[in-house]
Amino acid sequence: MPTTPxxxxxxxxxxxxxxxxxxxxxxxxTVSLVVNGKDRGRVSTPIADRVRDAVEQLGYVVDHAASSLxxxxxxxxxxxxxxxxxxxxxxxxxxxxxxxxxxxxxVLSVTERGEQPVDADVRxxxxxxxxxxxxxxPAESASMSASVPVVLLDAPGGPGAVNYDLTAGVxxxxxxxxxxxxxxxxxxxxxxxxxxxxxRRSLFEQACTTADITVSPVQAQADLTIDxxxxxxxxxVDAWLADGVTAVVAAADTLAYGVLxxxxxxxxxxxxxxxxxxxxxxxxxxxxxxxxxxxxLPGAELGRAAALRLLATxxxxxxxxxxxxxRLVPRASTGA
Amino acid sequence: MPTTPxxxxxxxxxxxxxxxxxxxxxxxxTVSLVVNGKDRGRVSTPIADRVRDAVEQLGYVVDHAASSLxxxxxxxxxxxxxxxxxxxxxxxxxxxxxxxxxxxxxVLSVTERGEQPVDADVRxxxxxxxxxxxxxxPAESASMSASVPVVLLDAPGGPGAVNYDLTAGVxxxxxxxxxxxxxxxxxxxxxxxxxxxxxRRSLFEQACTTADITVSPVQAQADLTIDxxxxxxxxxVDAWLADGVTAVVAAADTLAYGVLxxxxxxxxxxxxxxxxxxxxxxxxxxxxxxxxxxxxLPGAELGRAAALRLLATxxxxxxxxxxxxxRLVPRASTGA
DNA sequence: CTGAAAGCGCTTACAG
DNA sequence: CTGAAAGCGCTTACAG
Numbered sequence: 001m002p003t004t005p006x007x008x009x010x011x012x013x014x015x016x017x018x019x020x021x022x023x024x025x026x027x028x029x030t031v032s033l034v035v036n037g038k039d040r041g042r043v044s045t046p047i048a049d050r051v052r053d054a055v056e057q058l059g060y061v062v063d064h065a066a067s068s069l070x071x072x073x074x075x076x077x078x079x080x081x082x083x084x085x086x087x088x089x090x091x092x093x094x095x096x097x098x099x100x101x102x103x104x105x106x107v108l109s110v111t112e113r114g115e116q117p118v119d120a121d122v123r124x125x126x127x128x129x130x131x132x133x134x135x136x137x138p139a140e141s142a143s144m145s146a147s148v149p150v151v152l153l154d155a156p157g158g159p160g161a162v163n164y165d166l167t168a169g170v171x172x173x174x175x176x177x178x179x180x181x182x183x184x185x186x187x188x189x190x191x192x193x194x195x196x197x198x199x200r201r202s203l204f205e206q207a208c209t210t211a212d213i214t215v216s217p218v219q220a221q222a223d224l225t226i227d228x229x230x231x232x233x234x235x236x237v238d239a240w241l242a243d244g245v246t247a248v249v250a251a252a253d254t255l256a257y258g259v260l261x262x263x264x265x266x267x268x269x270x271x272x273x274x275x276x277x278x279x280x281x282x283x284x285x286x287x288x289x290x291x292x293x294x295x296x297l298p299g300a301e302l303g304r305a306a307a308l309r310l311l312a313t314x315x316x317x318x319x320x321x322x323x324x325x326x327r328l329v330p331r332a333s334t335g336a
Numbered sequence: 337m338p339t340t341p342x343x344x345x346x347x348x349x350x351x352x353x354x355x356x357x358x359x360x361x362x363x364x365x366t367v368s369l370v371v372n373g374k375d376r377g378r379v380s381t382p383i384a385d386r387v388r389d390a391v392e393q394l395g396y397v398v399d400h401a402a403s404s405l406x407x408x409x410x411x412x413x414x415x416x417x418x419x420x421x422x423x424x425x426x427x428x429x430x431x432x433x434x435x436x437x438x439x440x441x442x443v444l445s446v447t448e449r450g451e452q453p454v455d456a457d458v459r460x461x462x463x464x465x466x467x468x469x470x471x472x473x474p475a476e477s478a479s480m481s482a483s484v485p486v487v488l489l490d491a492p493g494g495p496g497a498v499n500y501d502l503t504a505g506v507x508x509x510x511x512x513x514x515x516x517x518x519x520x521x522x523x524x525x526x527x528x529x530x531x532x533x534x535x536r537r538s539l540f541e542q543a544c545t546t547a548d549i550t551v552s553p554v555q556a557q558a559d560l561t562i563d564x565x566x567x568x569x570x571x572x573v574d575a576w577l578a579d580g581v582t583a584v585v586a587a588a589d590t591l592a593y594g595v596l597x598x599x600x601x602x603x604x605x606x607x608x609x610x611x612x613x614x615x616x617x618x619x620x621x622x623x624x625x626x627x628x629x630x631x632x633l634p635g636a637e638l639g640r641a642a643a644l645r646l647l648a649t650x651x652x653x654x655x656x657x658x659x660x661x662x663r664l665v666p667r668a669s670t671g672a
Numbered sequence: 673c674t675g676a677a678a679g680c681g682c683t684t685a686c687a688g
Numbered sequence: 689c690t691g692a693a694a695g696c697g698c699t700t701a702c703a704g
Contacts, residue, residue: 014483016697027675032699044673064463065410066697069401069680078443084426085619093420093446105460107414108444110429124441127400147350226619257623264623283421283562287593287600289625352681363691368683380689402681405696674704681696688690 015060023054031055035062068129073148076130077104077310080121082137082194083113086224086254088280088299092136092153095303100311104131114223115139116194122146132310137194149313153306154196162305162321164196166203169295169326173277174207176293176328177247180335182275184214186240188233188250188259189221200251200279216245222255229258237262240274247275247334253282253294260288260333275334290332297326351396359390367391371398404465409484412466413440413646416457418473418530419449422560422590424616424635428472428489431639436647440467450559451475452530458482468646473530485649489642492535498641498657500532502539505631505662509613510543512629512664513583516671518611520550522576524569524586524595525557536587536615552581558591565594573598576610583611583670589618589630596624596669611670626668633662 017028017035024031026047033039034051043051054060068074077100081089097106109125111117116139125133126146133146136153152161177185187204190197208215218239222232229250237259240248250256256278263270270276270290278285281296301324312319330336353364353371360367362383369375370387379387390396404410413436417425433442445461447453452475461469462482469482472489488497513521523540526533544551554575558568565586573595576584586592592614599606606612606626614621617632637660648655666672 014697018697028698029675029677029700030673033674036699038699042673047673061459061463063405063465063697065401065405065465066680067699069399069405069682070697070699072680072699074401084420084429085423087421087423087426090420090423094449097446097448106445108446109442110433110444112433113430123397127397129399129401226623257620261623284593284620284624287562287597287625288620288623289627291625350681354681364682365684365691365693366689369690372683374683378689383689399681402696403683405698406681406683408683408696676703678699678701680698683694683696685694687692 014063015058016063017060020051020054020058020060023058024050026051035060073129073131075104076128077106077132077134077307078109078125078128078130079106079134079136080109080111080117080125082111082116082192083224084110085113086252086280087282087284088252088297089136091299092303095300095305096134096307097303098300099304099307103311113225114191116192122150131314134306134310137192137196139193139195149310151306151310151313153302154194156195156199160309162302162309163323164297164302164326165323166199166295166326169279169297169328170200170203171207172328173249173293173295174204174211174213176330176334176336177249177275177277178211178213180247180271180275182213182247184216184244184246186216186218186220186243186245186248188229188248188255189219190224190251190255191221192224197251204249216240216243218243218245222258224252224254226254226257226261229255230261231258233259233262237266237268241268245274247271247277250276250278253278253280253285253292256285256292256294256333257288260290260292264289271333271335277334281329285329286331288333293331293334293336294329295326296329298324350399351394352399353396356387356390356394356396359394360386362387371396409465409467411440412464413442413468413470413643414445414461414464414466415442415470415472416445416447416453416461418447418452418528419560420446421449422588422616423618423620424588424633425472427635428639431636431641432470432643433639434636435640435643439647449561450527452528458486467650470642470646472642473528473532475529475531485646487642487646487649489638490530490532492531496645498638498645499659500633500638500662501659502535502631502662505615505633505664506536506539507543508664509585509629509631510540510547510549512666512670512672513585513611513613514547514549516583516607516611518549518583520552520580520582522552522554522556522579522581522584524565524584524591525555526560526587526591527557528560533587540585552576552579554579554581558594560588560590562590562593562597565591566597567594569595569598573602573604573610577604581610583607583613586612586614589614589616589621589628592621592628592630592669593624596626596628600625606669607671613670617665621665622667624669629667629670629672630665631662632665634660
């Protein structure tokens with residue numbers, strides 16, 4: 001810890017506007033204007049050039065803390081997402097980043113494994129005075145309000161949220177299973193408290209009822225990792241088979257991978273003895289053994305839509321708000 | 337845009353220390369001390385309690401911008417990582433987050449897909465006055481210096497870096513291939529400019545030379561995604577086979593997945609006609625068709641080691657700096 | 673066109 | 689034990 005007195009501006013390596021101003025022979029006010037591109041018609045060309053030269057030579061960068069303090073808010077956009085072990089979120093992030101672009105700087109925060117973003121997370125990031133906050137798969141959409149604009153992703157029912165329209169995808173999945181002759185299926189749920197999982201389950205159960213397919217009372221759920229899913233499936237897979245289940249639908253592809261792994265270990269033929277399907281359509285779902293049938297949720301699209309909505313809010317204009325379409329990608333794991 | 341005059345503190349919903357002080361009947365200096373836990377022996381218990389009550393009632397949170405401006409730096413730790421479509425990074429992040437814990441707030445930044453973190457990324461985040469910056473898989477470790485402590489991850493050769501000892505893993509892989517009778521192999525490289533990829537390749541080639549295995553002159557490389565890998569492999573797979581190649585080693589598991597996919601499409605038996613192996617040992621590598629042999633790089637360990645090193649630097653103590661061990665996980669894709 | 677000055681919300685010697 | 693005040697580095701009316 002340096003003991004340098006604070007009054008002496010010990011050259012901390014940090015270049016300030018004052019240093020730029022001195023070198024350019026102007027005031028820091030002028031430096032601020034030039035650096036922020038607000039010099040048109042306010043600063044003469046020769047002076048502006050001198051400032052730019054000095055900035056270049058000194059490697060000056062506007063201090064974010066000071067700037068956002070003075071301005072009231074900064075150019076940060078915060079995206080709070082659940083644990084990234086689900087590759088789905090990588091896609092969402094990409095969509096957001098490509099959309100907020102250079103205008104804002106995107107920073108991410110991830111929750112503890114298996115946790116959903118909650119109110120307190122939003123609160124913690126308000127401190128940073130971001131331009132806006134995006135929350136992916138929040139636990140409860142109720143009280144996510146803040147002093148900055150907040151957009152919720154994949155938070156069905158919430159206001160100020162962008163969502164998938166899961167109906168089409170789920171119905172296609174159930175129709176697909178029905179056509180393959182399945183009449184009794186199991187559902188492997190996530191332990192996640194994200195509302196989207198409740199929606200997936202209930203839409204699935206509804207569709208099954210309509211299609212005259214029975215959902216097995218033998219329940220299982222797990223964290224969204226392959227290991228956790230395999231651990232949850234191992235104890236119940238025999239009960240499923242004994243119950244006459246011929247297909248299992250998992251709330252996420254990573255969960256479905258766990259089913260595939262247990263089936264492989266037990267020598268249960270997929271799809272002959274047990275069909276398997278998931279949600280997300282992860283990139284790796286095309287190379288599993290067998291390749292996995294999945295309801296495709298385009299993550300990058302979700303990220304893009306959320307970012308557009310935030311930008312629209314910041315600009316004070318109305319945002320289009322279409323629910324994003326989902327579709328079934330049938331593969332070998334259901335005999336496609 | 338609100339036109340509120342700045343002088344009137346329009347109740348922006350933001351609670352300030354002044355508001356807390358007024359409610360508690362003290363000064364903002366006292367509020368600051370209490371809120372930062374520096375009140376022991378400096379503030380009387382009844383006053384401290386009144387402050388805490390007021391904080392509670394008002395929901396006061398210290399403003400990050402103002403705090404880090406006044407203090408010189410804040411409690412943020414920034415982790416800059418390449419595009420997250422490689423699930424490997426999720427592990428690294430988890431290791432970092434679990435280690436920096438509650439003392440610091442972790443924020444992430446990801447580069448454009450296929451890009452590596454560069455100097456300019458570090459520069460951009462210095463603005464935030466973080467306590468430290470972690471850079472995963474940087475392009476060049478040379479000039480990554482900043483006004484805050486920087487720790488490089490997976491940046492072989494750099495000073496202030498934490499790394500894997502790839503030797504053991506690579507040698508085990510090559511010995512494994514040799515034992516299975518392979519004498520001519522191909523290497524599928526990543527287009528990534530991260531130095532770790534150069535190291536992987538050169539260690540592999542060295543080990544092959546020693547083991548009297550020939551590396552095919554038929555070259556291929558791709559972005560670290562399954563699609564990109566499949567696209568790069570498709571045009572060369574016949575040439576590999578024609579060249580007498582019996583095994584292909586990919587610089588990352590995601591690349592190896594691309595090989596598996598092309599092999600499946602072409603009806604090339606794995607491992608009978610072509611053995612496949614990768615680096616990373618991703619969770620999904622246990623469920624691919626066939627399951628993938630891989631050099632395991634424990635991502636969470638890397639993140640943990642880097643975070644410990646940063647904490648040590650901040651505390652001014654020496655950091656232990658063991659290279660992290662790697663090992664081979666043999667699976668069906670090489671006939672294990 | 674230009675700069676002095678107030679203010680953003682904190683933290684921290686310093687003086688009581 | 690407590691508070692007034694300076695200072696962190698900017699931005700932005702405002703007065704020249």
